[in-house]
Structure formats: C-alpha cells, structure tokens
Amino acid sequence: xxxxxxxxxxxxxxxxxxxxxxxxxxxxxxxxxxxxxxxxxxxxxxxxxxxxxxxxxxxxxxxxxxxxxxxxxxxxxxxxxxxxxxxxxxxxxxxxxxxxxxxxxxxxxxxxxxxxxxxxxxxxxxxxxxxxxxxxxxxxxxxxxxxxxxxxxxxxxxxxxxxxxxxxxxxxxxxxxxxxxxxxxxxxxxxxxxxxxxxxxxxxxxxxxxxxxxxxxxxxxxxxxxxxxxxxxxxxxxxxxxxxxxxxxxxxxxxxxxxxxxxxxxxxxxxxxxxxxxxxxxxxxxxxxxxxxxxxxxxxxxxxxxxxxxxxxxx
Amino acid sequence: xxxxxxxxxxxxxxxxxxxxxxxxxxxxxxxxxxxxxxxxxxxxxxxxxxxxxxxxxxxxxxxxxxxxxxxxxxxxxxxxxxxxxxxxxxxxxxxxxxxxxxxxxxxxxxxxxxxxxxxxxxxxxxxxxxxxxxxxxxxxxxxxxxxxxxxxxxxxxxxxxxxxxxxxxxxxxxxxxxxxxxxxxxxxxxxx
Numbered sequence: 044x045x046x047x048x049x050x051x052x053x054x055x056x057x058x059x060x061x062x063x064x065x066x067x068x069x070x071x072x073x074x075x076x077x078x079x080x081x082x083x084x085x086x087x088x089x090x091x092x093x094x095x096x097x098x099x100x101x102x103x104x105x106x107x108x109x110x111x112x113x114x115x116x117x118x119x120x121x122x123x124x125x126x127x128x129x130x131x132x133x134x135x136x137x138x139x140x141x142x143x144x145x146x147x148x149x150x151x152x153x154x155x156x157x158x159x160x161x162x163x164x165x166x167x168x169x170x171x172x173x174x175x176x177x178x179x180x181x182x183x184x185x186x187x188x189x190x191x192x193x194x195x196x197x198x199x200x201x202x203x204x205x206x207x208x209x210x211x212x213x214x215x216x217x218x219x220x221x222x223x224x225x226x227x228x229x230x231x232x233x234x235x236x237x238x239x240x241x242x243x244x245x246x247x248x249x250x251x252x253x254x255x256x257x258x259x260x261x262x263x264x265x266x267x268x269x270x271x272x273x274x275x276x277x278x279x280x281x282x283x284x285x286x287x288x289x290x291x292x293x294x295x296x297x298x299x300x301x302x303x304x305x306x307x308x309x310x311x312x313x314x315x316x317x318x319x320x321x322x323x324x325x326x327x328x329x330x331x332x333x334x335x336x337x338x339x340x341x342x343x344x345x346x347x348x349x350x351x352x353x354x355x356x357x358x
Numbered sequence: 359x360x361x362x363x364x365x366x367x368x369x370x371x372x373x374x375x376x377x378x379x380x381x382x383x384x385x386x387x388x389x390x391x392x393x394x395x396x397x398x399x400x401x402x403x404x405x406x407x408x409x410x411x412x413x414x415x416x417x418x419x420x421x422x423x424x425x426x427x428x429x430x431x432x433x434x435x436x437x438x439x440x441x442x443x444x445x446x447x448x449x450x451x452x453x454x455x456x457x458x459x460x461x462x463x464x465x466x467x468x469x470x471x472x473x474x475x476x477x478x479x480x481x482x483x484x485x486x487x488x489x490x491x492x493x494x495x496x497x498x499x500x501x502x503x504x505x506x507x508x509x510x511x512x513x514x515x516x517x518x519x520x521x522x523x524x525x526x527x528x529x530x531x532x533x534x535x536x537x538x539x540x541x542x543x544x545x546x547x548x549x550x
Contacts, residue, residue: 067364070365071364074365074368075368078368078372081372081376082372082375082376082379086379093386094532095386095390095532095533095534095535096386096389096390098530098531098532098535099390099393099394099530099532099534099535099537100389100393101530102528102529102530102535102536102537103393103397103537103539105528105530105537106397106526106528106537106539107539109526109528109541110400110404110524110526110539110540110541111541113524113526113541113543114541114542114543114544115543115544116521116524116541116543117543119521122521127524129543152531155528168528168530169531170530170531171528171529171530171531172529172530172531173527173528173529173536174527174528174529175525175526175527176524176525176526176527177447177448177449177524177525177527178521178523178524179405179408179448179521179522179523179524179525180519180520180521180522181408181432181519181520181521181522182517182518182519182520183513183514183517183518183519183520184513184514184515184516184517184518185513185515185516185517186517187516187517
C-alpha cells in the first residue's frame with residue numbers, strides 16, 4: 044500500500060499540470076505568430092530579391108546582346124535614343140552584310156524589339172521601362188579641300204561697257220565686300236578675275252589688294268600683290284585670273300580694293316573693262332581711279348564697276 | 359522548464375531559418391552588385407577603348423590636357439586619374455540609381471612583350487584599368503590593353519564620320535534594374 048502510494052505520487056509529479064499546459068499554449072500562441080511573420084518577411088524579401096535579380100539578369104542579357112551586335116556594327120542607318128539600325132558583317136554567307144535593328148516604342152511596359160535582316164521583330168526584353176542610346180560620332184580622316192566659290196562677281200554689264208586704259212599714272216581700283224554665307228567667321232581669298240586686254244607695249248601690271256579708306260578709295264596698306272605680264276594678254280578683252288596665296292583668315296566684313304597699277308619701269312600696261320551706268324550697279328561696290336599715280340584718288344562711285352570676280356574658300 | 363526548452367528550440371530553428379534566408383538574400387544582392395559593377399565598368403571601358411591611342415597632333419603628352427573635360431577626351435590616357443562618384447555619363451550627367459558608387463580609371467604604358475608589367479617609359483601598348491567601387495566598399499576591376507597600331511588608329515583616306523561609341527541605358531520591368539553599359543563599334547572599314 045505504501046509502495047503504491049509512493050508510485051502514484053511519483054507518476055503525478057512527472058505529468059503536466061493544467062496550469063503548465065495553459066501557460067505553454069499561451070507562450071506558444073505568442074511566439075508562433077511572431078515566428079511565422081518573421082519567416083514570411085524573410086521569405087518575401089528573398090522572393091523580392093530573386094525577382095529583382097532575375098529582372099536585372101534579363102535586362103543585362105538583353106543589353107549584352109545589343110552591345111555584342113553594336114560592337115561589330117559597320118554602318119548605321121538609324122541612330123536615335125530609342126532605336127538603332129545598322130549593318131553587321133555577313134552571318135548568313137550571303138556575300139553582303141545583314142541589317143540589325145533594335146527599337147523600343149518609348150511607352151513604359153512595351154518590349155525591346157530586335158529585328159534581323161528584315162525578318163519579324165522579336166521581343167528581346169518585355170516590360171521595358173526606359174531605353175536610352177547615346178552615340179559618339181567622330182570625324183576621322185583628312186578634311187577635304189574647301190571648294191572655291193565666287194565671293195564677289197560682276198560679269199554681266201548693267202549699263203555700257205568701256206575700256207579703262209592703265210599706265211604709269213592712270214591707275215584704277217575696284218572696292219568690294221565679299222558675299223559670304225551667314226555665320227562665316229573667316230575666308231580665304233584665292234584669286235581675282237578681271238576682263239583685261241594688252242596695250243601697245245609689253246609692260247607689267249601689278250594687281251594688289253589694299254584696305255580702303257572711308258570713301259572706298261585704296262590706301263597704301265597692301266594686303267597682297269600679284270603680277271600680270273602684258274605679254275600674256277590678248278589684244279581683245281578676255282578673263283584673266285590673278286592668283287593670290289596666303290590670304291587665309293580674312294575678315295568677312297572687311298571690304299578690299301583691287302588696285303591695278305603699273306609695275307616699276309612699266310608705262311602703258313593695257314586696259315580693264317568697266318561697266319558704267321547712271322544708277323548704282325551693285326551694293327558695296329565702288330570704282331575709283333587716279334591720274335597721278337595714286338596721289339589723289341576719285342571718291343568711290345557705285346555707278347561704275349569693273350568687270351571682275353573674286354573667288355575664295357570658306358572653311 | 360519544458361516551456362523554456364521549447365522556446366529555445368523554436369528560437370534556434372527560427373534563427374537558423376532566417377539566417378538561411380539572409381544568406382540567400384545576401385548572395386542575390388552580391389550577384390546584382392557584381393553584375394551592375396561589371397556593366398558599369400564596361401560602359402566606361404567602351405568609351406575609353408574607342409579613343410585614339412594618344413593625343414592627336416605633333417607633340418602628344420601623356421594624361422589629360424589641362425582645361426579639357428571628359429567629353430573632349432578622344433585619347434585613352436586622357437582618362438588617366440579620372441574619378442567620379444556617382445558615375446556620370448560622358449556628358450557629365452550623374453547616372454540615376456548609382457548613389458554611393460564610384461568609378462575610377464588608371465592608364466599606364468606596359469611592356470608589349472609582357473603586358474602585365476608596367477613600363478616606366480612610353481611604349482606602344484597601354485593598359486587601361488577601370489575600377490568600380492560599390493556602396494558596400496567592394497571594388498570590381500576591368501582591364502584592357504590598347505595598341506598604338508590597332509584598328510582604331512587606322513585613319514581613312516577621306517574624311518568620314520564614324521560612330522565610335524554607343525552608351526546603352528536599359529531599364530527592365532522591375533525597379534532598380536537599370537543597366538548601363540556600352541559598345542565601341544569597330545566600323546573602320548565602312549563609311550557611315
């Protein structure tokens with residue numbers, strides 16, 4: 044009897060009491076939701092990370108394919124922030140390059156499309172939010188020589204044409220302002236074309252470019268000078284090119300005078316054809332002459348203009 | 359006593375499971391970071407690789423010319439010593455989403471016969487090292503070599519406008535997935 048009581052007492056001590064059970068349940072009911080929410084948060088974070096990782100990987104794959112094609116691009120026919128079309132070296136043994144095109148509509152959510160050689164466009168990446176392509180162009184190789192163009196020209200008479208004889212006292216000057224494209228910062232004067240004929244002697248004519256004064260008469264400031272041998276002229280008026288070198292960097296707003304004088308030792312040096320009218324012939328064109336070897340020049344007149352052209356290049 | 363034990367067991371399991379999740383998340387973050395760094399470095403490297411070996415002109419000097427900016431560097435050593443944080447586009451505009459990132463460039467002459475060896479004097483080979491440092495502090499390095507006699511140095515006989523570089527910025531469907539990378543088309547053989 045005594046041993047039974049001791050055994051039953053021992054059994055009672057090994058079991059949970061109702062209070063212990065209730066306490067455990069209460070504690071677990073608090074801990075389990077906390078655990079569950081922590082696990083859920085961790086799982087969600089992991090899932091978000093996986094989604095972002097996957098999305099970035101897909102975008103990186105698409106970008107890599109694009110740059111792989113771009114790295115071998117030969118000739119671009121379309122270059123915008125949202126699209127590029129270019130040729131790539133022959134991939135089909137067709138004997139000619141193929142065309143690759145990448146484009147995105149600009150609407151967030153639309154796919155990035157790739158088209159190969161005129162085939163159907165395929166979506167390279169869906170749900171694109173933005174695309175920006177920035178191209179770096181570079182001008183390579185030697186610059187082409189600038190094309191010579193007429194900077195001033197009077198080749199068709201407005202009034203009546205006359206010959207203006209030139210000798211060691213009678214000189215002539217034609218003032219002009221070059222006609223240049225808007226925005227031209229400088230130009231190079233290359234040649235002057237005059238309608239000249241020879242005189243009775245085989246003399247030498249000097250053709251110089253000089254700065255004008257306020258009345259469009261030539262000053263003594265010579266910009267450049269060239270020589271015309273009368274022996275090279277015809278007895279009839281013909282166009283003669285007088286070439287100048289080293290006249291780059293000219294101010295496009297600066298008028299110049301084409302001055303015809305005798306070279307040292309020459310007397311009669313031929314004649315230049317001029318156009319005379321009762322009215323002004325050209326704007327910014329003034330004729331001036333002297334009968335005393337440049338001591339006194341006539342005031343520039345717009346009613347007379349030498350038959351001439353001025354040529355040059357614009358950078 | 360039993361309740362305490364059960365709490366301890368549950369706690370250990372919880373720490374272990376969240377730790378596992380954390381490791382996975384860190385690994386994924388690391389992947390994203392390394393991929394971002396690689397592509398970012400590639401963008402800058404592509405921009406540098408399309409440049410000339412040295413300054414154009416009769417008397418080239420090594421390194422950036424005083425007063426010039428990145429947009430005007432068309433020779434690889436112009437980028438020597440370049441540091442930007444956050445990284446910017448060639449035009450100097452900060453790239454969105456790269457706060458805390460840094461990119462830097464080092465250019466040096468190396469021996470043509472042993473490109474791993476930095477040369478003290480000018481040679482015909484340059485090593486370009488682009489280093490991208492993530493906000494975590496980890497650095498990612500990309501190295502390229504550029505020869506004085508490479509295809510990029512071939513000058514066409516007539517003046518031609520080439521596309522020598524393309525910067526690509528692509529944002530995928532998820533936020534924070536903008537990819538910045540670049541290409542340097544080797545299109546010397548064809549007119550543009």
